[in-house]
Amino acid sequence: MPELRIALLDIAFTQNPALKATLRRASSTESIPKLSGDQDFPPTISTACSTSPSTPVTRSPQAFLDEKPAQQESTEQQSPSRSPPNEQEFKQLKQQLDSHDRRIKRHEKILEERKRQDRQCALVLYGLKELDVQPPQDWKSKDDSLIQLLKASLPKVPGVGYEWNSNKRLGSFSSNNRKPRPVLIEFPSMEDKHQSLQLSKPLRESGLRLDDWLTEQQQKERDALNADFQALKGKGYKPFFRGSVLMYRSNDKACVCQQDKADTVPPAL
Numbered sequence: 001m002p003e004l005r006i007a008l009l010d011i012a013f014t015q016n017p018a019l020k021a022t023l024r025r026a027s028s029t030e031s032i033p034k035l036s037g038d039q040d041f042p043p044t045i046s047t048a049c050s051t052s053p054s055t056p057v058t059r060s061p062q063a064f065l066d067e068k069p070a071q072q073e074s075t076e077q078q079s080p081s082r083s084p085p086n087e088q089e090f091k092q093l094k095q096q097l098d099s100h101d102r103r104i105k106r107h108e109k110i111l112e113e114r115k116r117q118d119r120q121c122a123l124v125l126y127g128l129k130e131l132d133v134q135p136p137q138d139w140k141s142k143d144d145s146l147i148q149l150l151k152a153s154l155p156k157v158p159g160v161g162y163e164w165n166s167n168k169r170l171g172s173f174s175s176n177n178r179k180p181r182p183v184l185i186e187f188p189s190m191e192d193k194h195q196s197l198q199l200s201k202p203l204r205e206s207g208l209r210l211d212d213w214l215t216e217q218q219q220k221e222r223d224a225l226n227a228d229f230q231a232l233k234g235k236g237y238k239p240f241f242r243g244s245v246l247m248y249r250s251n252d253k254a255c256v257c258q259q260d261k262a263d264t265v266p267p268a269l
Contacts, residue, residue: 115215116243121193122213124170125183125203128153150183153208154199163192184213211241218244228262236268 085093128149150167165188169181187193200210214222221244228246232239237248239257246257250268257265 112215112217116218119213119215121188121190122184122186123193123196124211124213125150125185125208126211127208128180128183130180150185153206154203163188164196212243214244222246225257225259228257228259231262232257232265235262235265237265 165186167183167185170184171181173181185196187196197210203210212218222241225241225244225246229239232246232248237250239246239248241247246259247254248257248265249255255265
């Protein structure tokens with residue numbers, strides 16, 4: 001029954017393309033007509049089927065289907081799968097990562113402390129009007145017009161002098177600025193800084209405000225205390241900040257309010 005054998009081989013060719021390569025190796029070089037229904041097969045494949053209808057098929061179609069392609073077997077042998085790290089290796093990797101994290105946090109803490117030390121003798125003045133002309137490009141150069149503007153704007157308080165090392169505007173100059181840029185004032189010592197802080201109340205009456213020169217981390221800490229700041233105001237206090245620390249006065253005593261602790265503070269008398 002040559003028709004049955006041809007049908008079975010057609011099915012095998014469709015389900016397992018590797019059968020073509022297998023039959024090619026087993027076939028002879030004799031050229032015979034191609035099989036009907038598969039015009040793309042080379043003559044060697046047709047030879048393997050034999051021109052004699054009595055030639056038996058020595059291998060079953062299932063045997064051809066079960067055979068793996070030679071290229072696939074070669075790939076599996078050349079690229080063995082890598083086993084995942086065992087428990088000991090995983091533990092060592094985790095210890096290394098933890099060590100790197102601790103080192104990074106330690107350096108970040110040291111850097112933050114240095115930033116705060118560099119800024120502890122400085123204040124930022126808000127609300128001072130802008131000059132009509134663009135200031136010098138180099139902020140370290142002496143800006144007499146800004147110095148005169150500062151001296152003319154700061155209130156005259158008996159016993160309070162004005163001594164500072166340098167002053168500059170923070171931010172880029174632009175004639176389109178709606179708000180004046182803040183002014184950074186650096187003092188020779190902490191004593192001079194604290195003396196200038198006595199001007200806070202008269203400055204507010206003039207529309208000006210003094211504040212600490214905060215680092216980015218300090219600003220985040222202060223923002224986290226905004227809800228407590230508003231809660232203290234609602235209880236009749238006048239809260240204020242010293243750096244990133246929230247404080248208020250009770251019975252002429254300065255008190256510190258921790259984050260989320262304003263609800264425990266009794267109302268002001």
